[in-house]
Amino acid sequence: MHNNNCIEFANINFSYPHNQVLDDISFTVQEGDYVGLVGGNGSGKTTILRIMLGLIPFASGSAKLFGEDVEDFDAWHLIGYVPQHVARGEASFGTTVREVIESGLVSRKKYFLHKQPADEKLIQWAMNVAEIADLEHRMIGMLSGGERQLVFIARALVSRPKLLVLDEPTTGVDAQSQERFYRLLSALNQSHGMTIMLVSHDLEVVAREVKTVICVNRKLVCHVNSREFIEGDYLKRLYGEDMKYIHHEHNH
Amino acid sequence: MFVEMFQFDFIIRAFQAGLLLAVIAPIIGVFLVVRRYSLLADALSHVSLMGVAIGFLLKLNPVLTALFVSAAAALGIERLRQKQKMFGESVLAVFLSGSLAIAVVLIGMAKGFNVNLLNFLFGSLSTVRESDVWLIGSLSLVVVAFCTIFYRQLFLISLDEDLAKVSGVSVNMLNTILVILAACTVALAMQMVGVLLVGALMVMPVLAAMQVAKSFLQTFGFALFFSILSVITGLFLSYALNIASGGAIVLVSLCFFLLSLLFPKQG
Numbered sequence: 001m002h003n004n005n006c007i008e009f010a011n012i013n014f015s016y017p018h019n020q021v022l023d024d025i026s027f028t029v030q031e032g033d034y035v036g037l038v039g040g041n042g043s044g045k046t047t048i049l050r051i052m053l054g055l056i057p058f059a060s061g062s063a064k065l066f067g068e069d070v071e072d073f074d075a076w077h078l079i080g081y082v083p084q085h086v087a088r089g090e091a092s093f094g095t096t097v098r099e100v101i102e103s104g105l106v107s108r109k110k111y112f113l114h115k116q117p118a119d120e121k122l123i124q125w126a127m128n129v130a131e132i133a134d135l136e137h138r139m140i141g142m143l144s145g146g147e148r149q150l151v152f153i154a155r156a157l158v159s160r161p162k163l164l165v166l167d168e169p170t171t172g173v174d175a176q177s178q179e180r181f182y183r184l185l186s187a188l189n190q191s192h193g194m195t196i197m198l199v200s201h202d203l204e205v206v207a208r209e210v211k212t213v214i215c216v217n218r219k220l221v222c223h224v225n226s227r228e229f230i231e232g233d234y235l236k237r238l239y240g241e242d243m244k245y246i247h248h249e250h251n252h
Numbered sequence: 253m254f255v256e257m258f259q260f261d262f263i264i265r266a267f268q269a270g271l272l273l274a275v276i277a278p279i280i281g282v283f284l285v286v287r288r289y290s291l292l293a294d295a296l297s298h299v300s301l302m303g304v305a306i307g308f309l310l311k312l313n314p315v316l317t318a319l320f321v322s323a324a325a326a327l328g329i330e331r332l333r334q335k336q337k338m339f340g341e342s343v344l345a346v347f348l349s350g351s352l353a354i355a356v357v358l359i360g361m362a363k364g365f366n367v368n369l370l371n372f373l374f375g376s377l378s379t380v381r382e383s384d385v386w387l388i389g390s391l392s393l394v395v396v397a398f399c400t401i402f403y404r405q406l407f408l409i410s411l412d413e414d415l416a417k418v419s420g421v422s423v424n425m426l427n428t429i430l431v432i433l434a435a436c437t438v439a440l441a442m443q444m445v446g447v448l449l450v451g452a453l454m455v456m457p458v459l460a461a462m463q464v465a466k467s468f469l470q471t472f473g474f475a476l477f478f479s480i481l482s483v484i485t486g487l488f489l490s491y492a493l494n495i496a497s498g499g500a501i502v503l504v505s506l507c508f509f510l511l512s513l514l515f516p517k518q519g
């Protein structure tokens with residue numbers, strides 16, 4: 001049975017000792033959607049992503065990827081993932097941009113050092129899409145935070161995933177690179193039909209860029225399209241009374 | 253003199269074992285160093301010493317008891333780390349000092365230090381037996397095969413374990429195999445370089461290599477180069493000057509490390 005559901009969460013509960021993090025979360029994401037996942041610090045966004053990707057077991061409920069329970073899911077090349085803070089850790093890890101990007105091919109079950117011509121094409125494609133071809137042979141530790149973030153995005157893209165999962169990917173990325181980055185995501189969503197799930201604290205950008213918004217605060221606050229999100233009073237419910245969405249026209 | 257030293261069987265055995273160890277120690281070492289886990293080698297060497305003490309006490313082959321105890325400890329360490337009950341480093345500290353304490357007590361019960369035990373502490377050329385060479389040879393085959401087949405997977409685990417899991421890599425299984433191989437390497441290298449210097453054998457050539465390499469793959473190349481050269485030079489020096497082999501080998505690799513610092517790091 002294949003429907004078009006890319007992600008299905010049904011009644012997911014999750015707790016750390018003495019701390020219930022997710023309370024009965026249910027939602028589905030269709031293939032081709034571009035979802036912004038928002039909520040305050042500690043509201044459970046990263047936890048949702050980690051459950052969705054099978055990284056942490058959940059207490060009750062069911063989580064499916066492409067119609068299959070995450071516990072049994074093994075078509076990992078369909079998933080591209082950029083964890084929160086991933087670009088921070090490896091300053092002293094002596095590896096090149098190219099090696100990091102190549103590691104994204106592991107999900108296509110590659111062993112040894114062997115590489116096929118098709119793999120090389122994927123690597124070139126990913127570097128070009130992320131516009132980092134000129135960084136190919138640089139050491140990852142010598143790049144700026146923003147450049148490094150782009151490298152990990154290219155890594156996530158290299159297996160040609162159908163679902164791209166990004167946890168605060170633009171932290172530490174300057175305004176100009178952010179523009180470029182969101183253009184890239186839109187293009188991937190529109191011309192490659194890639195489903196995107198994006199966690200961000202930049203509500204303005206989220207509302208402008210995504211098609212659908214999922215708000216969480218331990219519970220599911222709302223799951224609406226981005227227009228409704230802008231017009232609704234969800235922000236108050238999320239962040240309290242004094243938070244208001246300010247709409248800027250972007251016409252640089 | 254360099255030709256004449258190869259008349260002795262024990263020298264030939266030392267070179268055979270030494271060269272094999274020179275290949276596998278830095279291969280395992282790279283994966284430990286990039287994960288900031290190089291203390292594992294030191295912890296396991298002290299556990300191995302406890303294994304040796306048990307061997308002496310029970311009148312068993314100390315190399316085999318060291319191998320067994322070290323591998324078992326590696327499993328325990330990895331379990332604790334995976335369950336995230338404690339920081340990786342604290343786990344290592346507990347195993348290191350705990351096993352050393354047990355070793356000291358056992359050695360006391362075995363009526364004091366004897367010459368054999370000193371060999372394990374400081375390393376000696378003359379104790380390497382033919383059976384040890386075979387053991388080290390088999391281990392080398394396994395290590396080289398494992399790390400070549402799973403090179404990409406091991407690289408990704410070192411980069412980020414979550415990314416590896418989301419790429420379908422059996423992270424826990426590969427990590428467990430890696431620490432067991434590390435434990436075997438440590439236990440078998442101990443005879444030649446000594447408990448206190450096993451860690452250096454695995455780590456020093458890697459640190460030197462990281463100064464000069466311009467990619468992860470190159471790090472292996474340079475680490476192997478430094479390590480093999482250190483072992484050969486160290487063994488010659490050990491024979492010629494009649495000094496402890498472990499000290500000689502590690503001093504040579506320390507020289508490589510100091511030289512590598514002169515290299516401008518670039519990216």
Ligand SMILES: Nc1ncnc2c1ncn2[C@@H]1O[C@H](COP(=O)(O)OP(=O)(O)OP(=O)(O)O)[C@@H](O)[C@H]1O
Nearest residue numbers: 016019021039040041042043044045046047048084
């Ligand atoms: N390893 C852990 N042990 C215990 N509690 C944890 C752990 N990781 C997260 N938590 C708790 O789970 C809750 C949700 O965390 P989560 O990382 O999902 O939040 P988030 O929405 O991603 O926040 P942020 O915007 O700061 O990234 C928080 O209250 C946090 O304290």
Ligand SMILES: [Mg+2]
Nearest residue numbers: 045046084167
């Ligand atoms: Mg988070």
